[in-house]
Amino acid sequence: MYTQKVIDHFMNPRNKGKPREYDAVGKVGNPICGDVMYIYIKVNGNRIENIGWETMGCAAAISTSSMITELARGKTLEEAEKITKKDIADALDGLPPIKMHCSNLAADGLKKAIENYRKKVEK
Amino acid sequence: MIYMDHSATTPVDKRVLDFMLPYFGEKYGNASSLHSLGQEAKKAIEEARVKVAKVIHADPSEIYFTSGGTESNNFAIKGVSFADKDKGKHIITTKIEHDCVLNTCKWLEKRGFEVTYLDVDKHGLIDIGDLESSLREDTILVSITHANNEIGTVQDMEEIGKTVKESNAYLHTDAVQSVTKLPVDVKKMRLDMLSISSHKIFGPKGVGCLHIRKGVKLDPLAHGGGHEGGLRSGTENVSGIVGFGEAMKIGEEERPKAMPRLQKLRDKIMDNVLKIDNTWLNGHPQKRLPINANFSFKFIEGESLVLLLDAKGIEASTGSACSSKSLKPSHVLLAIGLKPEEAHGSLRLTLGKDNTEKDADYLLEVLPEVVSELRKMSPFKKDYGEFE
Numbered sequence: 300m301y302t303q304k305v306i307d308h309f310m311n312p313r314n315k316g317k318p319r320e321y322d323a324v325g326k327v328g329n330p331i332c333g334d335v336m337y338i339y340i341k342v343n344g345n346r347i348e349n350i351g352w353e354t355m356g357c358a359a360a361i362s363t364s365s366m367i368t369e370l371a372r373g374k375t376l377e378e379a380e381k382i383t384k385k386d387i388a389d390a391l392d393g394l395p396p397i398k399m400h401c402s403n404l405a406a407d408g409l410k411k412a413i414e415n416y417r418k419k420v421e422k
Numbered sequence: 423m424i425y426m427d428h429s430a431t432t433p434v435d436k437r438v439l440d441f442m443l444p445y446f447g448e449k450y451g452n453a454s455s456l457h458s459l460g461q462e463a464k465k466a467i468e469e470a471r472v473k474v475a476k477v478i479h480a481d482p483s484e485i486y487f488t489s490g491g492t493e494s495n496n497f498a499i500k501g502v503s504f505a506d507k508d509k510g511k512h513i514i515t516t517k518i519e520h521d522c523v524l525n526t527c528k529w530l531e532k533r534g535f536e537v538t539y540l541d542v543d544k545h546g547l548i549d550i551g552d553l554e555s556s557l558r559e560d561t562i563l564v565s566i567t568h569a570n571n572e573i574g575t576v577q578d579m580e581e582i583g584k585t586v587k588e589s590n591a592y593l594h595t596d597a598v599q600s601v602t603k604l605p606v607d608v609k610k611m612r613l614d615m616l617s618i619s620s621h622k623i624f625g626p627k628g629v630g631c632l633h634i635r636k637g638v639k640l641d642p643l644a645h646g647g648g649h650e651g652g653l654r655s656g657t658e659n660v661s662g663i664v665g666f667g668e669a670m671k672i673g674e675e676e677r678p679k680a681m682p683r684l685q686k687l688r689d690k691i692m693d694n695v696l697k698i699d700n701t702w703l704n705g706h707p708q709k710r711l712p713i714n715a716n717f718s719f720k721f722i723e724g725e726s727l728v729l730l731l732d733a734k735g736i737e738a739s740t741g742s743a744c745s746s747k748s749l750k751p752s753h754v755l756l757a758i759g760l761k762p763e764e765a766h767g768s769l770r771l772t773l774g775k776d777n778t779e780k781d782a783d784y785l786l787e788v789l790p791e792v793v794s795e796l797r798k799m800s801p802f803k804k805d806y807g808e809f810e
């Protein structure tokens with residue numbers, strides 16, 4: 300059902316947990332559906348210096364949380380917000396179709412974190 | 423590997439396999455043939471029929487072999503509905519039935535039948551008064567599972583039998599999970615029909631039976647050459663049927679020793695798993711299958727739990743949406759009052775005769791670690807909180 304990459308990121312999740320320091324968080328998902336993701340970012344200048352996450356969810360939810368940290372770290376905010384669900388799924392060599400929309404929340408979570416960061420900076 | 427998912431399926435018992443093998447080889451006859459090869463197959467099927475009947479205190483002529491639990495439940499419900507549609511179009515079942523019962527009922531609803539789905543209490547038991555008041559002049563069938571496959575709750579079938587006998591309706595039970603684990607007696611339970619599946623009792627997959635009490639009239643699902651008394655046509659699955667018969671015989675013979683041992687093991691698992699914080703038992707604390715334990719762990723999701731346990735060599739299952747094809751959490755857990763977020767974090771462990779004390783000890787070492795690991799990753803530590 301899952302690719303080798305998904306299982307690898309699920310079994311050995313990268314950058315898990317809430318970072319000690321962060322500038323903004325993006326919260327997505329819904330406990331009723333079983334998947335909730337918090338994406339935390341620390342921004343330096345215009346770049347994502349650190350990124351971490353807390354996720355309750357299935358293997359797809361956890362592995363996409365893990366994967367987005369690898370895709371987004373070091374990127375500018377403009378580059379990072381362009382990361383799509385498909386980019387994450389592709390980086391994991393694919394997700395089961397049924398998991399594409401319900402558990403593939405990391406791109407939305409990151410966008411929301413960036414949005415919240417910009418709101419905070421504007422104030 | 424430690425297999426604790428025996429309510430999903432079981433391995434074929436070695437003795438059962440040995441019993442079956444000749445029927446794939448030299449004893450390949452068609453039971454309808456007149457020659458001796460055919461008659462040998464016929465005799466084997468009839469011997470299996472006797473073994474199956476004995477376990478449930480039925481007459482061998484009341485056993486109709488099928489392809490398993492799903493077909494038997496479809497056969498019972500559709501068979502009565504079509505045969506008795508002139509007497510009435512009302513069926514009673516429960517909210518916690520297996521999908522093969524629920525989806526059959528939904529299909530009948532689209533064809534003019536009316537179905538009452540009885541509620542269950544927080545432990546998964548129906549209320550007998552509720553059943554009594556739901557029975558009507560035009561109720562043709564009551565179908566209630568003996569032991570639930572997810573939470574293990576065991577209904578009081580004798581009480582249900584007494585109640586239904588007062589009406590015109592037939593009583594069917596799905597005994598797929600209970601047979602060879604609990605005493606099952608079609609007479610004491612006053613049953614008209616009962617379903618069994620072989621692969622849940624250390625027999626082969628794709629075979630089972632429907633017990634139909636003498637005098638009960640059903641329409642067949644499969645029309646054809648008139649096998650199984652004209653009620654289930656199609657050349658018999660001889661090897662499967664003889665394996666099923668032997669599995670029933672062995673399972674029932676070993677029940678008095680095996681079940682108390684497994685229940686003790688299950689109780690030990692239950693007592694210790696419940697020491698984990700924010701964890702509870704689903705199903706009835708006492709009236710449950712001796713092999714079943716079902717827990718909810720708050721703040722985590724069941725698919726992840728099952729996959730991490732699998733990585734540690736423990737096979738179990740969950741009622742999480744992620745494990746289903748529908749993306750909905752288990753209808754059974756919702757029916758006993760769990761919130762969806764609580765149903766997602768459930769774990770079902772179902773024991774079998776190969777499970778040992780050592781298996782339970784290993785599980786009790788690994789499970790708390792895995793739960794804790796997932797909770798560390800979860801954004802929820804105290805409650806599910808507000809959502810923005």
Ligand SMILES: Cc1ncc(COP(=O)(O)O)c(C=O)c1O
Nearest residue numbers: 490491492520571596598599619
């Ligand atoms: C209670 C119950 N009824 C029916 C079935 C279906 O049986 P089978 O797999 O033989 O079709 C199952 C098995 O999943 C079950 O647990």
